[in-house]
Amino acid sequence: MKLKSIQETLNAEVLTGKEFLEKEVKAAFGCDLMSDVLAFVKEDTILLTGLVNPQVIRTAEMIDVYAIVFVRGKKPSQQVLDMAKERDILLMTTDHILYNACGILYSHGLKGLDLEEGAIV
Amino acid sequence: MSKDNIGLNLEYEVLRNDFTKAGEASSNIKKILTQLGINSSIIRRIAIATYEAEMNIAIHSLGGCITVNVTPKEINIVALDNGPGIEDIELAMQEGYSTAPNSVRELGFGAGMGLSNMKRCSDKFKITSQKGKNTRVNMIIYI
Numbered sequence: 001m002k003l004k005s006i007q008e009t010l011n012a013e014v015l016t017g018k019e020f021l022e023k024e025v026k027a028a029f030g031c032d033l034m035s036d037v038l039a040f041v042k043e044d045t046i047l048l049t050g051l052v053n054p055q056v057i058r059t060a061e062m063i064d065v066y067a068i069v070f071v072r073g074k075k076p077s078q079q080v081l082d083m084a085k086e087r088d089i090l091l092m093t094t095d096h097i098l099y100n101a102c103g104i105l106y107s108h109g110l111k112g113l114d115l116e117e118g119a120i121v
Numbered sequence: 122m123s124k125d126n127i128g129l130n131l132e133y134e135v136l137r138n139d140f141t142k143a144g145e146a147s148s149n150i151k152k153i154l155t156q157l158g159i160n161s162s163i164i165r166r167i168a169i170a171t172y173e174a175e176m177n178i179a180i181h182s183l184g185g186c187i188t189v190n191v192t193p194k195e196i197n198i199v200a201l202d203n204g205p206g207i208e209d210i211e212l213a214m215q216e217g218y219s220t221a222p223n224s225v226r227e228l229g230f231g232a233g234m235g236l237s238n239m240k241r242c243s244d245k246f247k248i249t250s251q252k253g254k255n256t257r258v259n260m261i262i263y264i
């Protein structure tokens with residue numbers, strides 16, 4: 001699914017990285033536990049989370065996540081926005097809560113990760 | 122420089138409770154390994170391992186350092202801190218076990234998956250610790 005369609009579907013506001021809206025992801029992962037994100041997220045996955053601290057950007061950087069959706073209308077600090085910009089990570093925020101945001105994307109055809117295939121390593 | 126003729130030693134200090142800077146060492150290590158042209162899935166494993174190690178030093182210890190030795194054959198990572206050490210390593214290794222305070226959980230850490238993530242990402246994993254002394258994690262990843 002294109003990041004642009006995700007933005008439209010979730011009625012989300014892009015906070016940084018507009019130039020990457022044409023990029024495409026294969027799956028989504030919704031989680032507030034960064035170790036789980038590190039353990040399970042594979043390539044071309046968009047992260048949905050309620051956390052907006054610098055560690056979310058760091059975590060994304062480690063596993064090459066290039067798009068993050070903040071839920072419940074959360075917006076990070078300028079420092080976090082700058083960190084994302086430096087790393088070419090697109091950030092958007094939606095008013096939906098995590099459960100609903102994930103459900104909406106799922107019903108539009110964006111699947112979750114298949115753990116049967118194993119974690120990334 | 123390419124990965125076929127490297128002999129590189131990197132060293133980073135990790136401060137206690139500094140959650141703005143925490144991750145900078147891992148970020149730097151990842152950048153350097155990318156420049157060396159190392160395979161991206163191997164870099165991912167190293168990034169996860171060093172980042173979890175860095176967070177553990179920042180969260181659970183009094184501070185410490187991470188050293189990375191790069192050779193044409195392998196990446197050798199040592200995370201060494203200044204204490205307070207781990208009383209029961211077997212317990213600490215269990216998935217879900219964590220002594221992280223709430224302030225750390227609010228950052229998204231403290232789910233008790235860090236050490237097992239580090240082990241899973243490494244080809245060789247060794248943790249040694251003594252209560253009242255320090256903790257040393259050694260991870261080797263073949264390239």
Ligand SMILES: Nc1ncnc2c1ncn2[C@@H]1O[C@H](COP(=O)(O)OP(=O)(O)O)[C@@H](O)[C@H]1O
Pocket residue numbers: 035177178180181182202204205206207213214218219220221230231232233234235236237256
């Ligand atoms: N460097 C360290 N110094 C002291 N204790 C540690 C260290 N690393 C890990 N621990 C202990 O091991 C537990 C499990 O670590 P980990 O699996 O990384 O989970 P988490 O960091 O989420 O608590 C920690 O909660 C802590 O009690």
Ligand SMILES: [Mg+2]
Pocket residue numbers: 173176177231234235236
């Ligand atoms: Mg940890």
